[in-house]
Amino acid sequence: MDATADELAGVVDLFGGLTRVELERALAEAAYRADGQAVDDAALEATIDEALESFALVRYDPASEGDGETIANSEALLVPGPTAFPTVPDHAEDVPHILDVDRRHPDREALGEATRERFIDAVAEAITADETDRLRTLLDVSYDLEAWAPIDLADERRRLEDALEE
Structure with a gap:
């Protein structure tokens, strides 16, 4: 499965924000549901980097929101950026039911x-x-x-x- 920047933004948008590892896991689940396809890790890394460069995805550090224990230990989230047209890829619509990730609401x-x-x-x-x-x-x-x-x-x-x- 080769995802576009807009598809990455679409998956991230389902959750309000995902860590890089969670995004990779979500795409792996979607690829598996699409006839057992696999995600090309190198291509995914390149696509994530390109999406960040183009502002289709933006990095958000929840630690900047406060000084609570939970927030301070949080990883940076990727959220849909201003240039994205979030599109949920085929077979990814059920990913929020598969992953154990609560919806996030970045400030x-x-x-x-x-x-x-x-x-x-x-x-x-x-x-x-x-x-x-x-x-x-x-x-x-x-x-x-x-x-x-x-x-x-x-x-x-x-x-x-x-x-x-x-």
Whole structure:
């Protein structure tokens, strides 16, 4: 089973957020239900990394929400990002009944702030590397991010526009 970034987001969306290991397990279950198919681990890792790079998935650290014992010991979650069009892959609709994972409800403000920080890093990397295509993509993503989370990216957008004009 080769999942797309939107399908990864669709599976994650069923739960509100999954750790990387839980996402891999969920996709393995869906693949097995689809005529005993297997997940190509290397392809899945690459797809997850690409989804994070494109903001189809975003990493969220629940530890940033508070200082309670449970939250502090939590792993980072992957949640559907602003560029995703979450699509549940065939045979994955029953995965929430198979996995023993409670639905999660990430704090939108903390999630938005974490994504904003990741976006700022991505902008800096693209400017340093003088990657014109990436700069254009990030400019488009900036609008998606602002619609998706309560953040303001006007300064970063100006940096992107200035870098594209040079």
